[in-house]
Amino acid sequence: MKNRLAIWAAMITISCVANAEYQQVIDVNADNSVTIRVAAPDAEAVTLYGFGDEPLAMVRDSTGSWSVTTPTMPDDMYIYYYEIDGVRTLDPANPYTVRDIGNVYNIAIVGGETARMYEVGDVAHGTVSQRWYDSPALSMQRRMTVYTPPGYETDTDRHYPVLYLLHGSGGDETAWNDLGRASIIMDNLIAAGQIEPMIVVMPNGNGRMAAAPGASSLGLYIPSGEHSRAATGTFEASIEDIMNYVDANYRTLQDKQHRAIAGLSMGGGHAWRISLAMPDTFDYIGLFSAAIRWNGTDIGDLDKSQYEQIELLKLADPKLYYIAIGKDDFLYDLNVDYRQLLDKYDMDYLYNETEGGHTWSNWRHYLLDFAPRLFK
Amino acid sequence: MKNRLAIWAAMITISCVANAEYQQVIDVNADNSVTIRVAAPDAEAVTLYGFGDEPLAMVRDSTGSWSVTTPTMPDDMYIYYYEIDGVRTLDPANPYTVRDIGNVYNIAIVGGETARMYEVGDVAHGTVSQRWYDSPALSMQRRMTVYTPPGYETDTDRHYPVLYLLHGSGGDETAWNDLGRASIIMDNLIAAGQIEPMIVVMPNGNGRMAAAPGASSLGLYIPSGEHSRAATGTFEASIEDIMNYVDANYRTLQDKQHRAIAGLSMGGGHAWRISLAMPDTFDYIGLFSAAIRWNGTDIGDLDKSQYEQIELLKLADPKLYYIAIGKDDFLYDLNVDYRQLLDKYDMDYLYNETEGGHTWSNWRHYLLDFAPRLFK
Numbered sequence: 001m002k003n004r005l006a007i008w009a010a011m012i013t014i015s016c017v018a019n020a021e022y023q024q025v026i027d028v029n030a031d032n033s034v035t036i037r038v039a040a041p042d043a044e045a046v047t048l049y050g051f052g053d054e055p056l057a058m059v060r061d062s063t064g065s066w067s068v069t070t071p072t073m074p075d076d077m078y079i080y081y082y083e084i085d086g087v088r089t090l091d092p093a094n095p096y097t098v099r100d101i102g103n104v105y106n107i108a109i110v111g112g113e114t115a116r117m118y119e120v121g122d123v124a125h126g127t128v129s130q131r132w133y134d135s136p137a138l139s140m141q142r143r144m145t146v147y148t149p150p151g152y153e154t155d156t157d158r159h160y161p162v163l164y165l166l167h168g169s170g171g172d173e174t175a176w177n178d179l180g181r182a183s184i185i186m187d188n189l190i191a192a193g194q195i196e197p198m199i200v201v202m203p204n205g206n207g208r209m210a211a212a213p214g215a216s217s218l219g220l221y222i223p224s225g226e227h228s229r230a231a232t233g234t235f236e237a238s239i240e241d242i243m244n245y246v247d248a249n250y251r252t253l254q255d256k257q258h259r260a261i262a263g264l265s266m267g268g269g270h271a272w273r274i275s276l277a278m279p280d281t282f283d284y285i286g287l288f289s290a291a292i293r294w295n296g297t298d299i300g301d302l303d304k305s306q307y308e309q310i311e312l313l314k315l316a317d318p319k320l321y322y323i324a325i326g327k328d329d330f331l332y333d334l335n336v337d338y339r340q341l342l343d344k345y346d347m348d349y350l351y352n353e354t355e356g357g358h359t360w361s362n363w364r365h366y367l368l369d370f371a372p373r374l375f376k
Numbered sequence: 377m378k379n380r381l382a383i384w385a386a387m388i389t390i391s392c393v394a395n396a397e398y399q400q401v402i403d404v405n406a407d408n409s410v411t412i413r414v415a416a417p418d419a420e421a422v423t424l425y426g427f428g429d430e431p432l433a434m435v436r437d438s439t440g441s442w443s444v445t446t447p448t449m450p451d452d453m454y455i456y457y458y459e460i461d462g463v464r465t466l467d468p469a470n471p472y473t474v475r476d477i478g479n480v481y482n483i484a485i486v487g488g489e490t491a492r493m494y495e496v497g498d499v500a501h502g503t504v505s506q507r508w509y510d511s512p513a514l515s516m517q518r519r520m521t522v523y524t525p526p527g528y529e530t531d532t533d534r535h536y537p538v539l540y541l542l543h544g545s546g547g548d549e550t551a552w553n554d555l556g557r558a559s560i561i562m563d564n565l566i567a568a569g570q571i572e573p574m575i576v577v578m579p580n581g582n583g584r585m586a587a588a589p590g591a592s593s594l595g596l597y598i599p600s601g602e603h604s605r606a607a608t609g610t611f612e613a614s615i616e617d618i619m620n621y622v623d624a625n626y627r628t629l630q631d632k633q634h635r636a637i638a639g640l641s642m643g644g645g646h647a648w649r650i651s652l653a654m655p656d657t658f659d660y661i662g663l664f665s666a667a668i669r670w671n672g673t674d675i676g677d678l679d680k681s682q683y684e685q686i687e688l689l690k691l692a693d694p695k696l697y698y699i700a701i702g703k704d705d706f707l708y709d710l711n712v713d714y715r716q717l718l719d720k721y722d723m724d725y726l727y728n729e730t731e732g733g734h735t736w737s738n739w740r741h742y743l744l745d746f747a748p749r750l751f752k
Contacts, residue, residue, distance in 0.1 A: 022597035042420065042461040085418040089465035093598055095475045096590045104471050109596060122593040125517065129505040131529075141501065153507075153625050214472045217498040220485060221398035222469055249529050 025094040026108045032075065034110060037067040038091060043084045050080025050105065058082075075112020076361050077181060079105035098178045101170045102213075102223040116188070117368055118181045123191035124150035128183045130173075130215075133245040137237040142204055143211035144242065145173045147183045148250070149190055149197035159251045161258035161375040162199045163284075164242070165367075166235075166267030169291075170225055172212035173204040179360050180367065189371055196375040198260075199250055203242050205267050207234020239274050243281075260374050262286025262322070264363045265331070269293075276309040279316035284374045286322045288366040289329050289358050292338045314347045320373055321349040324366040328357035401470040402484045408451065410486060413443040414467060419460045426456025426481065434458075451488020452737050453557060455481035474554045477546045478589075478599040492564070493744055494557045499567035500526035504559045506549075506591075509621040513613040518580055519587035520618065521549045523559045524626070525566055525573035535627045537634035537751040538575045539660075540618070541743075542611075542643030545667075546601055548588035549580040555736050556743065565747055572751040574636075575626055579618050581643050583610020615650050619657075636750050638662025638698070640739045641707070645669075652685040655692035660750045662698045664742040665705050665734050668714045690723045696749055697725040700742040704733035 027035045040046055041064025048056040051070040058066040079098060082089050090097065096107040109115045126149045135142050149160065165182060167175040176182040182200055189195040210216040213223040221227070247254050261282045263271035268290025275285040313321075321342075325335045342349055352369060356362050403411045416422055417440025424432040427446040434442040455474060458465050466473065472483040485491045502525045511518050525536065541558060543551040552558040558576060565571040586592040589599040597603070623630050637658045639647035644666025651661040689697075697718075701711045718725055728745060732738050 022594045022603070025596045025598055038463070040461065040463045043463065044418065084463055084465070085416070085461060087414070087416045087419065087460055087465065088468045089460070089463065090480065092464045093478075094596070095478050095480050095599060096596050097473055097475075097480055099471045099473075102469075102471050104466065104473055107590075107596065119595060120587075120591060120593050125508040125519070127505055127507045129503055131503045132501040132526075143501070150508075211496075214483075215496060217496050218398045219495060220401045220470070220472050220483060222401055223471060227398070 025091070025096060025106075026110075028110050029069070032072045032110055032112065034070045034073055034078075034108070035067060036070070036080075036091075037065055038082060038084075038093075039063075039065050040084050041065075045083075045085060047083045048080060049083065050078050055083075073110045074361075075110050075115040077115060077118045077364065078108045078110065079179070079360075080108060081105050099174075099213075100179060101225060114365070114368070117185055118364065119188075120184055121188050121191060123187055125187050126150050126183055126190075127152065128177060131249075132211075133242065135238045135241040137241050138207055138234065140210050142209075142238075143173050143215060144204065145177050145202040146246070146250070147177070147186055147200040147202070149186065149199070151197065152199075152251075156251075159253045160197060160199045161253050161260070162201060162246060162250075163371070163374060164201050164203070164239075164259070164261040164271075164282075166203070166205050166261070166263030166270045168205075168263075168265030168267050168289075171267070172206065172209060173202055174212045174215075176200075176202045180364055182367065185364065185367055186371070189368070194372045198371075198375060199246070199252060201242065201246050203235075203238075205235045205263070205270055207238065235270055236274050236277070239278075256280055256283045257319075258283075258375060260284035260286070260320075262288060262367075262370060263290070264288040264366070265358065266291050275318070276306065276313055279309070279313040279318075283319045284322070285318055285320065286324070286366070286370045287335075288324050288363050288370075289326065289331055290323070290335065291331055292334050293331075310341070310345050310347060314345055321347065322352070322370055322373065323349050324352040324354065324362070324369070326354045326356040326358070326362050328355075329362075330358060401467070401472060401482075402486075404486050405445070408448045408486055408488065409446050410449055410454075410484070411443060411445045412456075412467075413441055414458060414460075414469075415439075415441050416460050421459075421461060423459045424456060425459065426454050431459075449486045450737075451486050451491040453491060453494045453740065454484045454486065455555070455736075456484060457481050475550075475589075476555060477601060490741070490744070493561055494740065495564075496560055497564050497567060499563055501563050502526050502559055502566075503528065504553060507625075508587075509618065511614045511617040513617050514583055514610065516586050518585075518614075519549050519591060520580065521553050521578040522622070522626070523553070523562055523576040523578070525562065525575070527573065528575075528627075532627075535629045536573060536575045537636070538577060538622060538626075538628050539636040539638065539747070539750060540577050540579070540615075540647075540658075542581050542637070542639030542646045543578070544581075544639075544641030544643050544665075547643070548582065548585060549578055550588045550591075552576075552578045556740055558743065561740065561743055562747070565744070570748045574747075574751060575622070575628060577618065577622050579611075579614075581611045581639070581646055583614065611646055612650050612653070615654075632656055632659045632692075633695075634659075634751060636660035636662070636696075638664060638743075638746060639666070640664040640742070641734065642667050651694070652682065652689055655685070655689040655694075659695045660698070661694055661696065662700070662742070662746045663711075664700050664739050664746075665702065665707055666699070666711065667707060668710050669707075686717070686721050686723060690721055697723065698728070698746055698749070699725050700728035700730065700738070700745070702730045702732040702734070702738050704731075705738075706734060 046058040046066040056068045058068040091106045094106045129146045261271045268287045422434040422442040432444045434444040467482045470482045505522045637647045644663045
């Protein structure tokens with residue numbers, strides 16, 4: 001047997017053919033503009049969506065290849081698609097896709113310092129698992145995505161802090177990892193020495209869903225916002241089920257100093273309400289484009305117990321209360337109101353106001369900015 | 377805090393809106409024909425690929441919706457796509473996709489006894505992980521997919537048998553789970569009491585690849601057969617790295633009686649050669665549409681040591697030597713030759729000859745047939 005394996009090992013060298021070049025799925029030009037091409041000889045109109053706010057009309061050449069060069073793009077991950085003669089379609093040359101609710105997009109990355117954090121690096125990689133847990137509060141088996149950092153499996157005496165990372169309305173337990181590139185970002189931040197190795201728990205934030213569309217016994221149904229919009233007050237009731245499961249199944253550090261919770265949009269609302277209700281549980285709280293009105297109450301309607309909760313949270317003195325939002329976000333004004341309320345209560349927070357709106361581009365940036373502040 | 381969580385729990389009932397119906401992505405008719413529709417008002421020709429061997433021309437109605445009803449289809453999982461005016465595209469109404477080398481397909485399931493095994497059931501679910509391990513033989517960090525059965529996390533004293541499940545040329549560590557529905561099949565077989573709970577290890581069988589396209593530091597490259605075709609003798613050299621890692625990181629039963637290896641096509645060739653080289657390691661061996669000539673030697677050219685290996689394997693007397701192939705498979709004749717050789721050596725095997733060819737439909741069937749024979 002040893003002999004046979006030795007022979008195979010020797011054959012590696014012999015059998016290696018010259019690697020074909022690894023041509024990337026899009027052409028990024030020197031100025032970070034992007035040239036996109038698609039062959040559609042019989043089409044009458046081809047439009048590209050996803051590079052910038054406006055669709056880009058593509059131009060046909062004599063061979064039937066349509067192309068367009070975008071303006072200079074910020075380095076970032078992009079999701080895009082075509083419309084060919086009125087039919088939404090994907091790039092036949094790009095097999096990398098991501099689903100957002102009911103639509104599938106192609107993925108592309110336009111290089112640069114930030115975008116490099118979204119690319120799989122030549123670094124040590126953590127483990128990504130899809131796991132099912134029991135939620136007595138929701139009377140359901142439910143699925144979560146869990147990232148454990150490189151070394152988790154080998155450094156078996158070590159216990160780790162935990163970031164609970166919550167998605168928005170329409171998302172599910174796959175959203176932060178697929179659209180948000182969370183595990184890739186974590187791998188890269190750890191390799192760069194910018195963050196503490198941590199476990200990242202990405203549950204499904206819709207209390208009516210067991211798992212992402214297609215991953216539950218509901219079958220391969222056509223997803224819509226209606227299916228994936230979380231009912232008020234359901235997910236939050238299950239947070240203790242989630243934490244109990246994670247603490248029972250992972251080597252976690254189980255104190256406030258080693259727990260963080262953050263979410264985007266609806267998940268920001270979840271993180272907001274959970275951290276108010278459980279002021280002694282999380283020392284790091286992140287509200288990304290947070291739907292602070294999610295309860296149906298806007299700030300002016302906070303009931304007495306919620307004002308009391310803000311006072312209790314202030315007393316609990318979390319190490320980081322982080323609020324990030326884009327200037328164009330439709331939730332911007334609510335976040336202004338909420339910060340004014342926090343100011344009134346003299347509650348400390350760190351505020352990160354950015355360009356842009358309610359976008360994954362911003363949420364990935366917020367994670368890149370937030371994660372290095374944790375557990376230090 | 378308890379109060380607040382109780383309030384949330386109470387709100388679940390209040391806030392549950394009537395569930396929208398979960399309309400499935402395709403219409404399966406009473407006779408198991410399938411009606412497919414796509415809106416393409418400006419198209420001149422729309423063709424459907426994937427239901428049956430021949431493309432199906434779709435017909436336009438007055439509203440610009442194109443449709444076709446397939447013949448009665450065997451219950452199975454199908455992967456399909458459209459061609460609209462010469463452009464390959466996906467179903468805009470179906471966000472469930474799977475990649476096979478460089479192409480993306482829509483997924484659909486046509487119900488029936490077999491297809492139900494490919495659907496996520498209302499059953500206990502195992503965990504699916506993407507993990508990286510060190511392969512000294514290949515001087516690389518590489519990724520594998522690992523399925524652990526329901527109960528693995530809670531029944532912490534229990535040790536499990538392991539099935540090493542190998543993909544074909546062009547595949548990667550995602551193939552058996554995505555195209556092969558392996559974790560879903562395992563969940564369903566376990567729930568039906570048809571198989572022993574087992575760990576399933578799905579490594580990347582291409583010795584030159586660290587991980588699936590898009591999941592390594594090679595970036596979002598355009599995959600081709602050239603990239604994903606395994607060199608001879610590379611993967612096999614790493615099998616001990618894989619087994620060492622699995623045994624070190626999972627609660628495995630580490631003897632011949634509790635180890636199985638199976639593969640399809642190239643992976644069948646891998647399983648063939650590994651089981652010959654390591655006759656005392658696996659008691660269950662599955663060759664699905666196996667590329668038995670993969671070494672560049674066809675059966676007539678088996679060198680002396682390989683004949684000796686067959687004798688040694690016969691002496692080792694594995695509990696199951698399983699050979700499955702479809703009548704139309706391009707590897708059929710090689711498998712005939714190999715079975716004649718086994719007959720000459722009076723080596724026992726179980727032979728499953730099916731209709732069809734070199735297809736995932738067959739490989740899922742073979743897994744359904746093979747797994748219940750293991751570890752009993």
